[in-house]
Amino acid sequence: MKWDISEMGSWTYGQFPPGAIIPEAGNSNDYITGGWRSERPWRDDATCTQCLLCWIVCPDSSINVADEKVTSFDLDHCKGCGICAQVCPVDAIEMVPEGCELPGVK
Amino acid sequence: MPQLTEIRWHARAGQGAVTAAKVVAETALAADQYLQAMPEYGPERMGAPIKAFTRISSDPIEIHCNIENPDIVIVLDDSLIDIVDVAEGVHDDGVILINTCTPPAEVRAKLGVSDSVRVACVDASGIALDTIKRDIPNTPMVGALIKATSVVDLEAFKGLLAKNLSKKFGQEMIDANWASVDRAFEEVTVA
C-alpha cells in the first residue's frame, strides 16, 4: 500500500498507525537524506576498474549500478560518509566538499 | 455450619510430607469437599524440618495463611519432637499422629498435651521399610490418619494412590503401597 504521509506534520494523535507501525514497505526511499552531507563522492571513470567494492561497502545503497557497472551516486540518499573513497583500491573516488564543482579544486 | 478440618504436617524435607498433604487434599475432592494444601517453603535441603498444611471443608475455603490451631497434627519424624513444638496450638479435641516406635503413653508425656488431645502412634517407617522397602513414611501415615480421624475415605485414598503411582510404577509398587496403608491403618494405636 502507498502510505500518504505528506500531511503528517499536522496529524492528530489518532491518525498515526497504532504501535508506530509503518504500513508501507520500502518507503525510506522517499526520505531524502542527502541534505545531511557536507562532502560528496566524485568518481573518475577513467581510473575506476569497476571492482564494485564501493557498491559492496556503501552503508546506504547509494552506489548506482547498471549492467554490473557503477554509473553514478544516489545523491538523494548518500550522506557523504566517505567509505567508498576510503576502500577504492585505485583511488578513483575522491570526497569533494559540497559546493565545489571539480575534483582537486580545494 | 461449615465443617473445616485443619491438618498441620511436621516432617523433614524428603520424607514426602508435602506430597502427602496434597494427596489427602486431593482425596477429599472425591467426596466433593473443598480443599487446600500447601507447604511452608523454606530452605530446600534434605533433612531440614519443614511444615505443610491441609485444609478440608464442606464449604469453599477462603483463608490463605498457615495453620496455627490445627485439628490434626501429623509428625513424620519423631526426632522433631525435641526440636519443634509440634503440639503448638492444637485444639483441645485434636489429634496428634506420630511416626514412632515409642508407645503412645510415653509420647504423650513428652508432648505434655492436655488429656482431651488424642495421641496416635504408628511405626510408619518400619511399615514402609517392610512393604515399600524404603523409609518413606508418608503413605502409611495417611493410612493411620484415616483410621484415627476418618478425615478422608480409605478406598478413595487407595484409588488415588494407585492412579498417581501408575504414572511411574507397575502393579507391584502399587500393591506394596496399598499394603503399607492397610498395615498402618490396622497397627496405629491411640492413647
Next chain:
Amino acid sequence: MPEQKTLATTGNLVVAEAMRQCKPDVVAAYPITPQTTIVEEFAGFVAKGKTDCEYVTVESEHSAMSTCIGASAAGARVMTATSSQGLALMWEELHIASGMRLPIVMANANRALSAPINIHCDHGDIMGARDAGWVTYFAETAQEAYDNTIMALRVAEHPDVLLPAISALDGFITTHSIDRVCVMDDATVADFVGDYESASALLDTDDPVLHGSFSGLGGPFFEFKRQQREAMEGARAVIKEVGAEYSELSGRPFDVIETWGMEDAETAVVVIGSTAGNARHVARELRANGRKVGVVKVRVWRPFPYAELAAALKGLKAVAVLDRAESFGAEGGPLFTEVRGALYDLETRVPVVGYIYGLGGADVRLELIERVYDDLSDIAAGSAAPAGLVYLGAREEA
C-alpha cells in the same frame, strides 16, 4: 452452560492448562521460581504433543520477553510466565511490548524482590510493572488465575485494546497450593478466545509492514503515548464485556472489583490478591457479631477501577487499604495511593488508612486482619486514625 471438570490442582498447573487451551503459537520462557511449574507443565504439553505451540527456551527473562515481542510482531499469539527478579529483568521489554501494541499475555507469580534474598509472596515485583502499560488482572485463587488468564487474552487481542496483559497470582500461596478448581473443556475455551489475526503481521509478505520504528524529538512519540492511554481506557469496557460473556459461560461472577457486605457496611478493607479471602473470612465472623464491615477486592489493577471503588466506598466511616508492596517515600503502598485518589472527588471525605502487610511472604494471620477492622471501628467511633502507615504484624517496639 458447558460441562466443567473439577480438579484438585495448583495455581501454576491450572494457569498452564489455561495457556494450553488458549492455543498460543509461541511461548518463550526462562524458568524462574516460583512460576517454574507453569512453564515446566507447558513444556510437558509441548513434549507430549498436546499443543503445537513453538516453545522457545531462552537464556534469560530479558530474552524471553524479547522473543515474545518478536513473535507477537510477526503475527503470532504469544504467551509466557514470569516472576519477581525475572519480571524485573523484563522491565525494558515490558514497555516495548505495550508501546508496540503487542497483545502478549503473561502470568506473573507475585513474589518479593531482593534484597535481602527472599523467594516468597509479595507484590513488590508486579507493582513495579504498574506503569508499563499492561492490562493487569489479580487473582485471589487458582480459579481466578485460570479465569483471568483466559479473559486477559480476549481483552489483549481485542481491536479496541491491543495491549499486553498480565494475569497475576500470588507466589506460593496461589501458585503452589492445591486448590479446588473448575476448568472448561478445550473446545469451549478455544471458541471463547477465537483465533488471533494480527492486523499488521511482520511475516505477512503480501502486505509488508515495519515494526519498531523511530520517533525521536519532534516525532509523534507523544501522540503514540496518547494512543496507549486511550487503548487502556478503552480496555475498561472490553474487560467488562469479556467478563460478562465469560461469566455466562463459566457460571462464575466477574467484575473489576468484588464487594462483600458493602450494602450496609460502615467500614471496609480494600485488598488485592489472595489476602482478600482472609479479609472476607474475618469480615464474615465480625458480621456474625453484628459488626457492619465489608471487603472490596480489586481484581483488575490496570486499568484501575476508580469509579467502581468510589461508588463502593462512598459514605463509609473508615476504609483500610492493605498493600503487599512498598512505595518508599510515598504516603502508602501503590493500592493506597490509588484508592485515596479514587475517593478524592467524593463530596464527603472518607478516612483512609494505609497498611503494609505480608512482605516477603510474612504470614497473613487472621488476627492481623481483625486488628485492622478494630482500628477502623475506633476511627468510625471518633478516634484518631493511626499516624502514618501501619506495618501490620512487623515486630516493633511496644
